[in-house]
Amino acid sequence: MHGQPHVVIVGGGFAGLWATRALARDAVRITLVDRRNHHLFQPLLYQVATAGLSAPDIAAPLRHILRRQGNVEVRLGEVTAIDTAGRQVRLADGGVLDYDFLLLASGATHAYFGHDDWATAAPGLKTLEDALAIRRRVLLAFERAEAASDPDQRAAWLEFAVVGGGPTGVELAGTLAEIARHTLRDEFRRIDPAQARVRLIEAGPRVLSSFPESLSAKAATQLRRLGVEVVTGRPVAHIDDQGYTLELGDGRQERVPARTVLWAAGVAASPLGALLQAERDHAGRVLVGPDLSIPGRPEVFVAGDLASVRQGDRAVPGVAPAAKQMGRHVGDAIRARLASRPAPGFRYRDFGNLATIGRMAAVVDLHGLKLSGIVAWWFWLVAHVFFLIGFRNRLAVLTNWAWAYWTYQRHARIIFGPSRPRGATGDTDDTGDAPAERRR
Amino acid sequence: MHGQPHVVIVGGGFAGLWATRALARDAVRITLVDRRNHHLFQPLLYQVATAGLSAPDIAAPLRHILRRQGNVEVRLGEVTAIDTAGRQVRLADGGVLDYDFLLLASGATHAYFGHDDWATAAPGLKTLEDALAIRRRVLLAFERAEAASDPDQRAAWLEFAVVGGGPTGVELAGTLAEIARHTLRDEFRRIDPAQARVRLIEAGPRVLSSFPESLSAKAATQLRRLGVEVVTGRPVAHIDDQGYTLELGDGRQERVPARTVLWAAGVAASPLGALLQAERDHAGRVLVGPDLSIPGRPEVFVAGDLASVRQGDRAVPGVAPAAKQMGRHVGDAIRARLASRPAPGFRYRDFGNLATIGRMAAVVDLHGLKLSGIVAWWFWLVAHVFFLIGFRNRLAVLTNWAWAYWTYQRHARIIFGPSRPRGATGDTDDTGDAPAERRR
Numbered sequence: 017m018h019g020q021p022h023v024v025i026v027g028g029g030f031a032g033l034w035a036t037r038a039l040a041r042d043a044v045r046i047t048l049v050d051r052r053n054h055h056l057f058q059p060l061l062y063q064v065a066t067a068g069l070s071a072p073d074i075a076a077p078l079r080h081i082l083r084r085q086g087n088v089e090v091r092l093g094e095v096t097a098i099d100t101a102g103r104q105v106r107l108a109d110g111g112v113l114d115y116d117f118l119l120l121a122s123g124a125t126h127a128y129f130g131h132d133d134w135a136t137a138a139p140g141l142k143t144l145e146d147a148l149a150i151r152r153r154v155l156l157a158f159e160r161a162e163a164a165s166d167p168d169q170r171a172a173w174l175e176f177a178v179v180g181g182g183p184t185g186v187e188l189a190g191t192l193a194e195i196a197r198h199t200l201r202d203e204f205r206r207i208d209p210a211q212a213r214v215r216l217i218e219a220g221p222r223v224l225s226s227f228p229e230s231l232s233a234k235a236a237t238q239l240r241r242l243g244v245e246v247v248t249g250r251p252v253a254h255i256d257d258q259g260y261t262l263e264l265g266d267g268r269q270e271r272v273p274a275r276t277v278l279w280a281a282g283v284a285a286s287p288l289g290a291l292l293q294a295e296r297d298h299a300g301r302v303l304v305g306p307d308l309s310i311p312g313r314p315e316v317f318v319a320g321d322l323a324s325v326r327q328g329d330r331a332v333p334g335v336a337p338a339a340k341q342m343g344r345h346v347g348d349a350i351r352a353r354l355a356s357r358p359a360p361g362f363r364y365r366d367f368g369n370l371a372t373i374g375r376m377a378a379v380v381d382l383h384g385l386k387l388s389g390i391v392a393w394w395f396w397l398v399a400h401v402f403f404l405i406g407f408r409n410r411l412a413v414l415t416n417w418a419w420a421y422w423t424y425q426r427h428a429r430i431i432f433g434p435s436r437p438r439g440a441t442g443d444t445d446d447t448g449d450a451p452a453e454r455r456r
Numbered sequence: 457m458h459g460q461p462h463v464v465i466v467g468g469g470f471a472g473l474w475a476t477r478a479l480a481r482d483a484v485r486i487t488l489v490d491r492r493n494h495h496l497f498q499p500l501l502y503q504v505a506t507a508g509l510s511a512p513d514i515a516a517p518l519r520h521i522l523r524r525q526g527n528v529e530v531r532l533g534e535v536t537a538i539d540t541a542g543r544q545v546r547l548a549d550g551g552v553l554d555y556d557f558l559l560l561a562s563g564a565t566h567a568y569f570g571h572d573d574w575a576t577a578a579p580g581l582k583t584l585e586d587a588l589a590i591r592r593r594v595l596l597a598f599e600r601a602e603a604a605s606d607p608d609q610r611a612a613w614l615e616f617a618v619v620g621g622g623p624t625g626v627e628l629a630g631t632l633a634e635i636a637r638h639t640l641r642d643e644f645r646r647i648d649p650a651q652a653r654v655r656l657i658e659a660g661p662r663v664l665s666s667f668p669e670s671l672s673a674k675a676a677t678q679l680r681r682l683g684v685e686v687v688t689g690r691p692v693a694h695i696d697d698q699g700y701t702l703e704l705g706d707g708r709q710e711r712v713p714a715r716t717v718l719w720a721a722g723v724a725a726s727p728l729g730a731l732l733q734a735e736r737d738h739a740g741r742v743l744v745g746p747d748l749s750i751p752g753r754p755e756v757f758v759a760g761d762l763a764s765v766r767q768g769d770r771a772v773p774g775v776a777p778a779a780k781q782m783g784r785h786v787g788d789a790i791r792a793r794l795a796s797r798p799a800p801g802f803r804y805r806d807f808g809n810l811a812t813i814g815r816m817a818a819v820v821d822l823h824g825l826k827l828s829g830i831v832a833w834w835f836w837l838v839a840h841v842f843f844l845i846g847f848r849n850r851l852a853v854l855t856n857w858a859w860a861y862w863t864y865q866r867h868a869r870i871i872f873g874p875s876r877p878r879g880a881t882g883d884t885d886d887t888g889d890a891p892a893e894r895r896r
Contacts, residue, residue, distance in 0.1 A: 053599065053870070054869075054870050070510035070511070070512050070513070070868075071510070071870055071872070072510050072867050073510070075870045077643075077869045077870070079640075079644070080865070080869065083642040083643045084642065089645045089646075090643075091602075091603065092602075092603065093603065109603060145872055148872070156532075159493065159532040162532075163531065163532065163533065163551065202523040203519035203520060204519070205529045206529075409867070411859075412852075412855070412856075412867070415851070415852070416852075419851075427512050427852070428510075428511075429517045429520065430493070430512050430515050430517070431492065431493045431494070432511070432584060432588070
């Protein structure tokens with residue numbers, strides 16, 4: 017068995033997992049390396065952040081998913097170096113993996129465009145830990161507002177802003193408004209959660225800019241109906257833990273006291289891309305050839321959000337279907353190489369674009385067929401639950417959603433870690449130092 | 457409304473919550489203070505620790521449980537001082553609560569009997585954070601074993617010990633054995649998880665010492681059948697992050713290299729008990745009078761695990777039914793005081809004793825009727841799911857259990873936080889510094 021070609025796949029997201037599965041029947045041995053033990057169904061991550069789903073609902077251990085695929089070994093580990101000349105991957109625990117083929121598919125992370133100091137004040141959403149941190153922050157904000165004696169402090173705790181009007185920002189803002197208006201109804205005695213203001217802030221002229229203009233407009237209307245204040249054409253000039261500042265143009269600015277700001281404005285490629293000696297684009301994505309290998313290294317592939325792929329005059333978008341297609345393609349390309357056939361060129365099949373907004377609100381663009389509102393929401397729901405990995409998860413998610421739909425309740429409203437609400441005293445560290453200490 | 461007597465209840469566990477509910481129709485205003493936002497169904501906590509249930513399955517926000525009880529206000533906060541003469545409770549955020557009646561029901565925590573240095577090496581199980589930390593440690597141990605190149609290190613990662621043969625220790629050991637033997641089957645390539653050794657270590661002569669001897673013997677048999685090595689009459693002399701040492705008698709000791717040791721050997725009362733000027737027993741529990749008030753302070757009550765109550769020649773045990781009964785009793789006592797009637801004496805109704813051991817294994821002692829094995833397990837399951845708070849939780853838990861029963865799978869096997877398996881290099885900090893950093 018050790019005589020078989022060794023394929024090392026870094027990253028158990030959509031690209032890495034689909035490549036692994038594509039090679040299930042081939043005479044190779046595969047090592048799938050991830051620094052986490054689970055595959056994450058990222059399209060539903062915002063539901064964990066907003067307490068609608070539990071973390072295990074949208075994640076499954078990679079080992080479990082792949083337990084019956086005999087030619088794969090799952091390795092929990094963090095890649096620290098790649099030697100493309102010597103064909104070796106080095107791990108933080110000292111492990112060294114020799115490879116015959118390498119797929120780097122370590123995805124993307126959120127980016128603050130040179131404002132890394134905003135990261136503590138405005139967390140982004142890429143991992144389960146991010147989602148739980150956002151959940152904690154949002155739920156604690158209402159607790160702090162209830163405990164605050166100073167009206168200004170109270171107002172700042174009831175002021176929510178989501179920066180970035182792409183799909184993640186739209187989902188977060190829509191769901192936050194639902195929580196404030198419906199989920200928390202009757203639960204507080206000193207504040208009315210429905211008075212919370214949820215603002216979605218987009219620097220560009222419209223939300224969901226990757227959709228046709230008519231659907232952007234419909235999305236904005238649906239957001240407003242859910243209770244979100246949509247602000248477009250206003251870049252954020254500054255964020256700190258007491259609030260944020262908007263550019264109004266002509267040098268004027270608006271300062272808004274707000275204790276909860278969420279970041280959904282940018283992504284950058286995983287830093288592992290820098291470990292390859294290969295050209296990268298402005299977002300750090302690795303430029304790959306038509307077969308997704310890097311120039312001069314036909315045995316090294318990059319796929320998913322880390323890959324910069326152009327199809328004609330358009331860039332292949334960083335969405336789950338594209339990552340799966342790239343992963344599958346890399347499997348095919350490796351098979352072709354092993355058979356000494358030329359590797360086929362990658363072709364992205366774009367089936368359309370979906371974005372959910374909130375309860376019964378979504379937009380769908382199927383290239384010709386445009387849907388919005390309830391119909392789009394059902395389309396989105398069925399598509400997402402259908403693609404969720406693992407039968408049990410699908411069942412659990414459907415149950416949770418049916419429950420949430422009828423009751424407006426969100427079952428995962430647990431704040432982990434003891435919290436000391438310092439209320440009106442102006443505490444700046446409100447996102448929980450405690451959990452880790454408790455964990456020792 | 458502010459003219460009504462103010463009842464302050466500290467702690468939203470069984471005692472505090474049941475007292476709150478008992479006063480639902482009385483002309484009082486209630487403030488329920490807890491440093492967490494949720495009520496926790498502690499009897500199923502071991503299932504979260506062993507990845508069978510998600511945290512939100514066994515916890516519900518106190519605000520949500522009490523949203524329709526108009527006379528109660530829920531306050532997230534941590535009590536720092538109690539002035540029984542001035543009838544005031546002080547909170548960490550500067551808040552001050554004046555009370556007419558006080559119920560202190562802040563429960564218990566685990567205790568290391570003077571060996572607090574064992575706490576990092578052998579975590580205990582009292583909170584959701586504890587459960588997630590144990591889950592992380594157990595799942596990572598198998599990952600480390602898989603990655604280890606040194607056979608001794610590998611063996612140490614596959615060596616599990618649970619210290620303490622009470623109900624929690626028995627549950628943890630039985631479930632660990634199930635995970636090793638069944639849940640992880642086929643998932644690893646270099647180790648066989650079924651080769652893991654799970655030892656349950658009890659200093660006394662038998663496990664489940666609060667049960668009749670015949671049931672203790674049955675429990676030990678069932679544990680062995682599940683794959684647990686039951687060690688009795690062997691006190692632990694030392695624990696560190698590389699292993700533990702047992703006293704064998706005659707001054708002899710056995711040193712066992714083990715990277716995963718869990719602590720289920722002792723509980724102590726919540727430190728808040730010390731804030732009352734009242735006599736306490738050796739475990740820190742507050743000695744209360746027949747009506748559960750403290751001597752000389754008829755308006756101050758203590759209930760649940762924090763209260764030391766004797767019933768004839770027996771101590772009322774620290775179990776959920778006793779806490780609920782005490783909570784309800786305090787409600788009755790406050791009502792009696794308000795009507796200038798003498799408060800009734802508390803009488804504990806002992807319906808029996810249940811302990812689960814693992815898949816299809818449990819013991820039940822109903823004072824005369826003794827059950828063990830499958831019948832006892834079903835009895836235990838029905839009783840626990842029935843008492844689980846919140847209809848959705850009950851449904852979710854039943855679904856999860858049905859799933860787990862048929863598939864042997866445990867759906868919550870997610871390790872939070874990136875982890876760097878340092879494998880054979882002898883890392884000592886294996887329980888995750890990362891999560892909190894990620895959360896910023």
